[in-house]
Structures are given as C-alpha cells and as structure tokens.
Amino acid sequence: MEKAIYHNIYDNLRKEILSEKYKKGEKIQSERKLMEKYGVSRTTIRQALFYLQQDGYIYKIQGKGNFVSSKLINQNLNKFYSFSNEVNKAGKTPTSVLISYKMQDCDSRLSEIFGINEGSKLYNIKRLRLIDGSPAMLEETFIPEYRFKNFPVDDLNNIQMYEIFKEKYNVSFSSAQERFKPIKAETKEDIKHLNIKKNDIVIEIVRKTYELNKVIEYTISHVKNDVFSYTVNLNL
Incomplete structure (x- = not known):
C-alpha cells in the first residue's frame, strides 16, 4: 500500500x-507542504522525491529544497549516434564553438590507442x-x-564532424566503444566553458x-549532468 502511495505522488x-x-529551475513545494497536500508521512514524500531525482526530473540543493531539472534528452546507447543528430531529434538546436585546434605529436598513450608510432601526427580539436x-x-x-590530411577544421562551424569524415574522407564506420564515468569538474576549462562550479559532477564519456x-x-567529453539520460536495452 505504501509503495502505491509514493508511486501516485511521484x-x-x-x-x-x-x-x-513548475518551470525549469523552479523550486517545488516543500516536504511539509507536500505532506499536508497528500496527507502522508515525510518518509513517503521523500520516497517520491528520491525517485524523481533518480529519474532526472528534479535536483536537490541541501538546505534549500528540490528544484526542477532541465528536460533531459534521452540517448539510446544501442546504436551509433552523434551529438548533433540526437539534439535535433529532440527538437532542439545544436551548435558548436571551436576552442582550439592544433597538430601534436602522438605520445605513448595515444600511440597505443591508435596503433601508430610515437611521434606520428595527430589533430587535437577542442569544442x-x-x-x-x-x-x-x-x-x-x-x-x-x-587518415585525415588537411582536415578542414573551419567546416566544423557548419558541418558535423562525422559528415566530414564520410563525405570528404570516405570513412566507413565499423563500430564505436564508449565508457561513461561520473567525475568532479576540477579543470578551469570545464568550469569556465560549461558555466559550472568546481567539484560539480559531470559525466565523462570516452569514445x-x-x-x-x-x-x-x-x-x-565532459557532459553537464542535467543534459542527457541514457538507455540501454538488455536482451535475455
């Protein structure tokens, strides 16, 4: 019975x-007001709020209350995807700002990742x-x-990177691997460009x-934690 009650409140x-x-960033009613509204215990209200937070609808600021999150874009991880395509499908507008672009030598770590000799040239693109x-x-x-000689970095302002890969370099994608990990934002670049505070949680995605x-x-990639939710289908 108690489970059904908090599910109904949820x-x-x-x-x-x-x-x-409730608008984005707006504070929802306090626990006490919700208790009075629904005639239930604080424990039941907290269960409903916990699952709203888990599902990305609200976030909690200690001592201040619960606030409405940005509407999350659900990302299905069972197929190859790009940032721009997923944002477009959600009815929103993706844009990019080029922060830096340089040619660098391949160090031992990147040499192992790419399977090429140390000292080989790599393009480093930050956006x-x-x-x-x-x-x-x-x-x-x-x-x-x-593989990408004379890469047209200026085209990234108007064309998706993967489109450049396919159209200019005839790339035939075979697969992609991603690793997700929540981390604390500690670099000046993260804090400045993502407009967040030091030690805020971001999602690190390595592809x-x-x-x-x-x-x-x-x-x-370092992704703000109120942008995407992720779905994986598990076959039995």
Missing part, C-alpha cells in the same frame, strides 16, 4: 513538471557543444593526420571510433 509531481506547472545556446558538453577529439579494426577517432 506520478502526480512528474505530470506537473512535464506540463510545466564546446551547445543546446539552444546553452553550454552542454566540452569535448577534446584526436584524429590521426595520416573510440573504429574503421575496420583501426581507431580513427578518440574523444573525451
């Missing part, structure tokens, strides 16, 4: 958030990715110069993209 609050009765003009993700991409059995792209 559903009611979720509907109010989705209908925008800020935005959704409807708001910072969402900071990414650093490495691609090997031997290796393959053409046949060769890594042709290695990207490290």
Whole structure:
C-alpha cells in the first residue's frame, strides 16, 4: 500500500513538471507542504522525491529544497549516434564553438590507442557543444593526420564532424566503444566553458571510433549532468 502511495505522488509531481506547472529551475513545494497536500508521512514524500531525482526530473540543493531539472534528452546507447543528430531529434538546436585546434605529436598513450608510432601526427580539436545556446558538453577529439590530411577544421562551424569524415574522407564506420564515468569538474576549462562550479559532477564519456579494426577517432567529453539520460536495452 505504501509503495502505491509514493508511486501516485511521484506520478502526480512528474505530470506537473512535464506540463510545466513548475518551470525549469523552479523550486517545488516543500516536504511539509507536500505532506499536508497528500496527507502522508515525510518518509513517503521523500520516497517520491528520491525517485524523481533518480529519474532526472528534479535536483536537490541541501538546505534549500528540490528544484526542477532541465528536460533531459534521452540517448539510446544501442546504436551509433552523434551529438548533433540526437539534439535535433529532440527538437532542439545544436551548435558548436571551436576552442582550439592544433597538430601534436602522438605520445605513448595515444600511440597505443591508435596503433601508430610515437611521434606520428595527430589533430587535437577542442569544442564546446551547445543546446539552444546553452553550454552542454566540452569535448577534446584526436584524429590521426595520416587518415585525415588537411582536415578542414573551419567546416566544423557548419558541418558535423562525422559528415566530414564520410563525405570528404570516405570513412566507413565499423563500430564505436564508449565508457561513461561520473567525475568532479576540477579543470578551469570545464568550469569556465560549461558555466559550472568546481567539484560539480559531470559525466565523462570516452569514445573510440573504429574503421575496420583501426581507431580513427578518440574523444573525451565532459557532459553537464542535467543534459542527457541514457538507455540501454538488455536482451535475455
């Protein structure tokens, strides 16, 4: 019975958030007011709020209360995807800002990742990715110069990187591997470009993209924790 009660409260609050009765960043009613509204215990209210937080609808600020999160973009991880395509599918506008671009020598770690000799040339591209003009993700991409000679970095302002790979370099993607990990934002770049505070949690995504059995792209992304939710289908 108690489980059904907090599920009902969860559903009611979720509907109010989705209908925008509560706006993004707005504080929802206090635990005490919710207790009075639904005639239940604080424990039951906290259960409902816990699951709303787990599902990304609200976030809690200690001593201040619970606030409505940005609407998350659900990302299905069962197939190859790109940032721009997923944001477009959600009805939002993706844009990118080029932060830096340089050629660098391949060190021992990157040599192992790409399977090329140390000292080989790599392009290093840092970009800020935005959704409807708001910072969402900071990414650093490495691609090997031997595969992407004279890479047209200026085209990244108007064309997706993967489109450049396919159209200019005839890349045939075979697979991609990603690793996800929550980390604390500690670098000045993260704090500045993502407009967050030191030690805020971001999601680090490390991607290796393959053409046949060769890594042709290695990207490290730091994503704000209120942008995406992730779905994986598990077959039995």
